Amino acid sequence: MPPLRSNTTTQGRERAGARALWRATGLKDDDFGKPIVAIANSYTQFVPGHVHLKDVGDIVAAEIWAAGGVPREFHTIAVDDGIANGHGGMLYSLPSREIIADSIEYMVNAHCADALVCISNCDKITPGMLLAAMRLNIPTIFVSGGPMESGRTSDAPAAPRLDLIASIRHGADPQTSDAALAAIERAACPTCGSCSGMFTANSMNCLTEALGLALPGNGTLLATHRLRRDLFTEAGRTIVALARRWYQHDDERALPRGIATAAAFANAMTLDIAMGGSTNTILHLLAAAQEGGIAFDLATIDRLSRRVPNLCKVSPATDRYFIEDVHRAGGIMAILAELDRAGLLDRTTATVHTSSLGEAIDAWDILGASAAPVSDFYRAAPGGVRTIVPFGQDKRYADLDRDRAGGCIRDGAHAYSRDGGLAVLHGNLAAQGAVIKTAAVSVEMLAFEGPARVFESQEAAVDGILGGRVKAGDVVVIRYEGPRGGPGMQEMLHPTTFLKSMRLDRHCALVTDGRFSGGSGGLSIGHVSPEAAGGGLIGLVEDGDLIAIDIPGRSITLKVDAAILEKRHAAMEDLGDAGWRPRARIRLVSRALEAYAATVSSASQGAVRTIAAGPGKTKAKSVPETAVGARALETLT
Ligand SMILES: CC[C@H](C)C(=O)C(=O)O
Numbered sequence: 001m002p003p004l005r006s007n008t009t010t011q012g013r014e015r016a017g018a019r020a021l022w023r024a025t026g027l028k029d030d031d032f033g034k035p036i037v038a039i040a041n042s043y044t045q046f047v048p049g050h051v052h053l054k055d056v057g058d059i060v061a062a063e064i065w066a067a068g069g070v071p072r073e074f075h076t077i078a079v080d081d082g083i084a085n086g087h088g089g090m091l092y093s094l095p096s097r098e099i100i101a102d103s104i105e106y107m108v109n110a111h112c113a114d115a116l117v118c119i120s121n122c123d124k125i126t127p128g129m130l131l132a133a134m135r136l137n138i139p140t141i142f143v144s145g146g147p148m149e150s151g152r153t154s155d156a157p158a159a160p161r162l163d164l165i166a167s168i169r170h171g172a173d174p175q176t177s178d179a180a181l182a183a184i185e186r187a188a189c190p191t192c193g194s195c196s197g198m199f200t201a202n203s204m205n206c207l208t209e210a211l212g213l214a215l216p217g218n219g220t221l222l223a224t225h226r227l228r229r230d231l232f233t234e235a236g237r238t239i240v241a242l243a244r245r246w247y248q249h250d251d252e253r254a255l256p257r258g259i260a261t262a263a264a265f266a267n268a269m270t271l272d273i274a275m276g277g278s279t280n281t282i283l284h285l286l287a288a289a290q291e292g293g294i295a296f297d298l299a300t301i302d303r304l305s306r307r308v309p310n311l312c313k314v315s316p317a318t319d320r321y322f323i324e325d326v327h328r329a330g331g332i333m334a335i336l337a338e339l340d341r342a343g344l345l346d347r348t349t350a351t352v353h354t355s356s357l358g359e360a361i362d363a364w365d366i367l368g369a370s371a372a373p374v375s376d377f378y379r380a381a382p383g384g385v386r387t388i389v390p391f392g393q394d395k396r397y398a399d400l401d402r403d404r405a406g407g408c409i410r411d412g413a414h415a416y417s418r419d420g421g422l423a424v425l426h427g428n429l430a431a432q433g434a435v436i437k438t439a440a441v442s443v444e445m446l447a448f449e450g451p452a453r454v455f456e457s458q459e460a461a462v463d464g465i466l467g468g469r470v471k472a473g474d475v476v477v478i479r480y481e482g483p484r485g486g487p488g489m490q491e492m493l494h495p496t497t498f499l500k501s502m503r504l505d506r507h508c509a510l511v512t513d514g515r516f517s518g519g520s521g522g523l524s525i526g527h528v529s530p531e532a533a534g535g536g537l538i539g540l541v542e543d544g545d546l547i548a549i550d551i552p553g554r555s556i557t558l559k560v561d562a563a564i565l566e567k568r569h570a571a572m573e574d575l576g577d578a579g580w581r582p583r584a585r586i587r588l589v590s591r592a593l594e595a596y597a598a599t600v601s602s603a604s605q606g607a608v609r610t611i612a613a614g615p616g617k618t619k620a621k622s623v624p625e626t627a628v629g630a631r632a633l634e635t636l637t
């Protein structure tokens with residue numbers, strides 16, 4: 001039996017000092033020897049998905065005390081991608097995933113905690129905590145803050161519902177009046193919680209259910225609903241039980257790597273493809289698998305994407321369904337049940353709440369025999385009142401959505417498409433791969449060819465799109481926005497949404513070594529690897545070059561003669577240090593971001609930290625320290 005990690009600081013005369021300090025945090029004599037449970041809470045007033053989390057740590061802690069553990073809460077950072085998008089703030093989004101993972105490692109290992117509760121929610125926080133959980137491999141449970149309700153500009157039952165994307169789209173639409181925009185902006189995000197589409201936050205919180213690290217409902221039960229409070233109390237009880245199974249009974253299926261196995265990652269990716277999750281999930285699952293030494297790579301994802309159907313479309317793939325509708329249709333357990341009935345899941349993987357995923361599906365499938373006890377749970381409905389207070393309403397839908405032929409969740413026989421909602425592309429333009437959310441691509445755009453329109457930054461692309469320099473038929477190429485080249489691999493939410501604002505989204509493609517927000521749709525291909533700053537072919541594309549995209553064929557091709565490309569490559573190499581960097585781009589890159597750029601890997605690897613090669617060759621040149629600290633300016637080329 002493994003000893004409690006916390007014995008290191010609580011047992012023996014030589015630890016009298018540490019015990020004196022533990023006592024000063026409130027521990028009593030009989031608390032020593034109990035499992036010390038770290039509660040990583042991501043409360044912040046900067047993010048609607050976290051603004052309501054200030055006291056939920058206490059809810060979890062009370063249950064940990066009652067179950068015989070010792071809770072110790074600390075806080076992580078949380079970046080709001082929706083606020084950071086469209087300016088230099090987005091450079092910090094993906095790097096914050098590593099900061100969150102490291103900060104949890106630091107707190108848990110510095111204080112030798114025995115177990116971990118991850119209170120997450122938005123885009124990089126659940127992934128950062130997932131990296132930490134797989135890295136630390138101590139008993140862990142995830143419980144997120146929960147999704148936001150969808151918005152309405154009027155109470156009329158037939159009034160269209162909306163989410164954050166509507167605000168961004170209409171903000172750039174010349175046909176939307178200021179008054180109409182003001183109404184949309186005030187309605188789009190009505191409550192606390194993670195934005196109400198199948199964006200990255202909700203995608204990741206749904207995936208933690210499939211990985212087995214969260215309780216049923218974690219991804220779809222609204223932040224405002226009373227029943228969500230029960231997830232926090234249950235998480236507090238469950239983490240102490242998991243700790244006992246590991247420290248007293250040596251049960252490896254109580255550990256993250258015993259639960260989130262290669263089979264569980266395949267189950268999670270299968271769900272992701274079936275529900276058309278955010279493409280960011282690919283980046284984060286690749287990274288989390290590496291933290292746990294799990295065999296799971298882009299080739300695995302590609303293979304799964306060719307056999308898993310698209311069973312569920314949620315905003316931005318449709319304007320008909322939001323996360324609350326997925327819940328009403330039975331939530332993630334319902335999608336998993338349909339995948340199970342199609343023979344596409346491994347039922348034997350473990351979960352934190354049942355001995356196997358199959359047992360969980362049988363217990364929670366609203367179409368299954370035991371549906372009665374769970375139907376009330378999945379009838380949890382929006383309160384329809386603006387609030388940032390959690391658990392404050394107890395509304396119920398009159399009935400569940402059991403329509404698997406035409407409802408929010410389809411069965412295999414009524415799938416939207418045979419091959420799922422996400423795909424991996426390859427070709428000379430993406431030798432190591434690129435990704436696309438096919439669930440959000442209109443059928444007529446599945447094959448596309450057009451002339452490149454090249455931009456050296458997200459900002460330049462936005463200016464080009466809104467300035468009328470992008471025409472129907474173009475392939476917008478945005479480069480030097482990869483993990484190293486950005487640095488930080490910005491999301492292209494504004495360029496993809498502004499193509500919609502300009503009514504070009506069904507007439508243009510967008511290709512980038514950056515990534516996309518879960519709110520992006522259209523023929524948007526991201527994570528192109530190798531990135532331009534890493535010498536990828538995307539760095540040699542010129543305006544007017546023909547680019548061919550074939551989604552069914554999973555290919556993306558730069559149709560330029562090889563001899564010409566060889567000449568371009570030679571000319572780029574002749575530039576020496578000035579090569580493989582953006583033309584005429586001024587971007588302030590802080591030392592913190594330079595440090596990130598120096599060690600980050602390709603998107604095809606999950607943009608993980610790579611130390612082996614020593615400090616990476618960063619393209620940004622440092623300039624002498626200034627009064628406000630060193631700044632690195634990319635020299636003009
Ligand atoms: C809708 C945009 C959202 C905030 C996001 O950044 C994502 O889903 O990745």
Ligand SMILES: [Mg+2]
Pocket residue numbers: 081082123200491516517518
């Ligand atoms: Mg995001």
